[in-house]
Amino acid sequence: MNESASSRSRILKRLHGIHSQSRFADHPEITEPQSPSWTTEEKISRLKSMMESVHSEIHCCSERDFDTVFRKVADEKSIASLLYAKNTQLGSRIHSLKQSTPEKMPELVNYDVTIETMKKRIFSIDASITETLGGIAETGSLILWPSRDEPRLMSLIPPIHLAVLQAEKIYNTFSEAIDEGRWAEKGMPTNALLISGPSKTADIEQTLVYGVHGPKQLVVFIIQ
Amino acid sequence: MSAKANHSPHRLSEKAFFESSGSALKDPKLRRNFKRAMNGLMEKRRDIFPDASELEETRGRAGGIRRKTLAYFPELLEKLEANCESNGIRVHWAETTEQANQIVLEIARSTNTRLAVKGKSMVSEEMHLNAFLEKHDIEAIESDLGEYIIQVVNELPSHIIMPAIHKNLEEISQLFQEKVDPNRSSESAEEMTATARLILRQKFHDADMGISGVNFAVAETGTLCLVENEGNGRFSTTLPKVHVAVMGIEKVVESLQDLPPLLKMLTRSATGQPITTYFNMISGPRREGELDGPEEVHLVLLDHGRSKIYEDELLRETLLCIRCGACMNHCPVYTRIGGHAYNAVYPGPIGKILTPQIEGIESVGYLANASSLCGACVEVCPVKIPITDILLRLRRNRVRKKNARHWTDLNGGKSLMELMTWKGWKQVLSQPSLYRTQASLLSRIGNLLPAQIPVLRQWARSRSLPRFSKKPLHRLVEEAGIDHE
Ligand code: SF4
Numbered sequence: 001m002n003e004s005a006s007s008r009s010r011i012l013k014r015l016h017g018i019h020s021q022s023r024f025a026d027h028p029e030i031t032e033p034q035s036p037s038w039t040t041e042e043k044i045s046r047l048k049s050m051m052e053s054v055h056s057e058i059h060c061c062s063e064r065d066f067d068t069v070f071r072k073v074a075d076e077k078s079i080a081s082l083l084y085a086k087n088t089q090l091g092s093r094i095h096s097l098k099q100s101t102p103e104k105m106p107e108l109v110n111y112d113v114t115i116e117t118m119k120k121r122i123f124s125i126d127a128s129i130t131e132t133l134g135g136i137a138e139t140g141s142l143i144l145w146p147s148r149d150e151p152r153l154m155s156l157i158p159p160i161h162l163a164v165l166q167a168e169k170i171y172n173t174f175s176e177a178i179d180e181g182r183w184a185e186k187g188m189p190t191n192a193l194l195i196s197g198p199s200k201t202a203d204i205e206q207t208l209v210y211g212v213h214g215p216k217q218l219v220v221f222i223i224q
Numbered sequence: 225m226s227a228k229a230n231h232s233p234h235r236l237s238e239k240a241f242f243e244s245s246g247s248a249l250k251d252p253k254l255r256r257n258f259k260r261a262m263n264g265l266m267e268k269r270r271d272i273f274p275d276a277s278e279l280e281e282t283r284g285r286a287g288g289i290r291r292k293t294l295a296y297f298p299e300l301l302e303k304l305e306a307n308c309e310s311n312g313i314r315v316h317w318a319e320t321t322e323q324a325n326q327i328v329l330e331i332a333r334s335t336n337t338r339l340a341v342k343g344k345s346m347v348s349e350e351m352h353l354n355a356f357l358e359k360h361d362i363e364a365i366e367s368d369l370g371e372y373i374i375q376v377v378n379e380l381p382s383h384i385i386m387p388a389i390h391k392n393l394e395e396i397s398q399l400f401q402e403k404v405d406p407n408r409s410s411e412s413a414e415e416m417t418a419t420a421r422l423i424l425r426q427k428f429h430d431a432d433m434g435i436s437g438v439n440f441a442v443a444e445t446g447t448l449c450l451v452e453n454e455g456n457g458r459f460s461t462t463l464p465k466v467h468v469a470v471m472g473i474e475k476v477v478e479s480l481q482d483l484p485p486l487l488k489m490l491t492r493s494a495t496g497q498p499i500t501t502y503f504n505m506i507s508g509p510r511r512e513g514e515l516d517g518p519e520e521v522h523l524v525l526l527d528h529g530r531s532k533i534y535e536d537e538l539l540r541e542t543l544l545c546i547r548c549g550a551c552m553n554h555c556p557v558y559t560r561i562g563g564h565a566y567n568a569v570y571p572g573p574i575g576k577i578l579t580p581q582i583e584g585i586e587s588v589g590y591l592a593n594a595s596s597l598c599g600a601c602v603e604v605c606p607v608k609i610p611i612t613d614i615l616l617r618l619r620r621n622r623v624r625k626k627n628a629r630h631w632t633d634l635n636g637g638k639s640l641m642e643l644m645t646w647k648g649w650k651q652v653l654s655q656p657s658l659y660r661t662q663a664s665l666l667s668r669i670g671n672l673l674p675a676q677i678p679v680l681r682q683w684a685r686s687r688s689l690p691r692f693s694k695k696p697l698h699r700l701v702e703e704a705g706i707d708h709e
Pocket of ligand 1: 545546547549550551552573574601604605606608
């Protein structure tokens with residue numbers, strides 16, 4: 001038996017050795033929290049104000065207006081190169097946008113090879129755009145569920161992260177998202193994430209500074 | 225970084241603790257830094273919990289979830305292991321920190337690791353992992369900004385959430401100039417953050433291995449969760465080819481649904497934030513066809529005395545801790561002496577109960593004495609750990625363990641002066657007339673006593689003298705018309 005295995009059996013033996021009466025002694029009942037149930041409008045406004053309070057930028061628009069709003073943001077932020085995932089719905093939309101109005105669009109970089117091949121390049125891209133699985137109104141968070149098509153580093157390395165959120169996919173709470181999305185039954189992806197703003201730190205004299213290791217800016221398009 | 229190893233609590237002594245806390249008390253800059261920081265953190269926590277009854281309810285729920293977890297502790301660990309393994313995470317068990325270090329080293333060797341980037345992890349501090357890897361020619365770089373700062377100057381974290389809180393802007397700016405990048409301007413927090421971003425992005429890019437802690441490990445799905453604001457945890461666990469997560473075995477929880485209330489209490493109690501920027505849920509290495517993520521994920525489960533702590537019903541509650549740091553933010557002792565005076569990995573109230581239990585009550589049991597038992601920590605602890613009860617138990621255990629070799633030990637280690645003082649106090653308190661005379665005397669002349677007189681001098685050196693009220697309490701009560709009973 002190797003060392004890890006014998007440590008394992010000693011640790012577990014000690015824990016199992018505790019008399020069950022002592023282990024299960026009077027545990028208080030765990031009450032269910034009162035869960036808010038907001039309307040879609042309320043959820044949007046809650047999420048928006050929570051996220052804005054930590055320096056995220058929120059644009060609400062209709063499905064139809066997205067192209068215009070997106071191009072305006074890209075232009076204002078002088079985004080010259082954009083990392084995207086061509087195989088997603090969003091990706092193909094961005095792709096056709098580039099084809100129809102190439103002069104008004106940044107250079108597109110498709111994330112379709114492994115990070116080992118992309119590594120150098122990815123650190124020099126200005127921005128990325130990703131879909132989201134949903135949002136959480138209570139805490140002002142986006143749920144990201146990276147996949148083969150939309151790898152996890154997209155939302156981390158480029159200094160600007162643009163994320164698209166469907167308004168009807170905003171849950172009241174984290175707990176509701178787990179339940180309704182049936183996360184436990186469906187099984188988790190290799191890396192699920194809640195993102196609630198651009199990266200930040202307060203490690204120097206408690207001064208809040210945005211953009212430490214991850215994105216310096218987070219822009220969310222809420223599609224109504 | 226061998227200096228770091230010198231901080232090992234094994235070499236600590238009660239005498240050294242008295243000396244270091246004494247000199248911390250006499251360091252006005254340090255006291256200012258801590259006071260300002262702790263006041264800020266307390267205020268933020270207060271603001272995010274405006275409703276006292278709701279707070280009580282949430283604490284009850286969070287504590288209940290943690291207690292339920294401990295009731296099924298071994299079963300949940302087995303389930304966690306099984307589900308992690310079926311997700312492709314390799315699980316290792318270590319009884320001691322030496323074993324845990326050895327496991328990390330073996331993984332590093334088998335993957336040809338030269339450079340490891342680290343996310344913030346208190347368990348890795350407990351292991352003194354950096355110093356260990358360094359000895360074996362593996363560079364381990366802290367990437368949390370606060371941890372990075374203290375690594376540059378070879379110090380222990382002074383706070384479990386804000387490791388560099390003992391330093392002010394000026395001091396950090398100076399160390400950036402001297403040790404990080406003399407060519408860049410490092411005056412403001414923004415400039416220093418930008419410098420660190422540049423340096424550490426290169427390290428993330430180059431690293432062979434990422435090392436992280438774990439805030440919660442979900443048994444039901446084999447998911448490792450990390451709570452952070454900076455994104456360095458995400459970098460460390462995503463970019464390098466190998467990810468090693470180290471966790472104390474008590475970090476297990478049963479289900480995904482346990483996460484929301486615990487996360488809520490953790491971020492709110494720690495820094496008054498409704499949520500952190502990132503909540504990272506990792507359930508395995510890169511899958512077939514995926515383009516990024518580590519190729520190997522390892523989980524090191526560290527015991528280091530925890531299964532022993534579990535044996536006792538009261539002491540077991542120590543394992544409920546979610547490491548939010550609220551107990552230190554609210555601790556009058558911690559705020560005055562700062563995190564380094566304890567010379568231990570975990571400072572403050574949680575450290576006083578945890579350190580003696582994992583490092584040995586004979587060697588560091590004195591930490592349990594460094595408390596006035598005011599109970600501020602118990603009031604704020606999000607999982608309701610009875611810290612003061614545990615402190616008292618540890619004190620008792622320690623006294624029992626000590627041999628009564630010296631006569632003072634019969635009195636729990638009290639000095640002659642202390643004994644006499646308590647005797648006199650008892651006399652006064654048990655005779656109403658004596659008590660009244662003393663009280664009215666003190667209320668008249670108490671404030672005139674100069675801090676320099678011999679009996680007070682030593683006491684007042686690191687404290688401000690209290691102000692005596694003009695009228696004793698019993699007089700005030702009489703005047704207010706409140707009856708004796
Ligand atoms: S003992 Fe309680 S207050 Fe202190 S760090 Fe642990 S959970 Fe937080």
